Amino acid sequence: MPASQNSNKINGLVSKMPFKPATPAPGQGVLDLGIQKQVEINGIGMGVLSDGTAFLSGRGLARLCGVGHRVIQDLSSEWISGQSFARVTNVKAILDAHGLPSAAPYLEIRQGNRL
8 A cells, every 4th residue: 555545543642651761872862763663664664753753663665565574674683784795885875975974784673672
């Protein structure tokens, strides 16, 4: 179903409890973000962070890209390893071309006891 036919479902997003950050390591800043609202539409997990930033879950991104969840996990592991993998280099180039930060493959947000 096209996104436009589901656009009215955004009002059904579920509110989440505010996020309470862990104590940062020395020299590390605090990014006090939590999940404000989250929903799954047609198997694509998405939501809004407390600062208004929209997000996709890892599984939602995989589904939207038409790949298995493991592909996204592997890409993230390769990215974090710091080794030069072609697909990581290509994704970073796409992000950079659009003026988007590519320092990390994702932003970890705690939701209760889960990431």
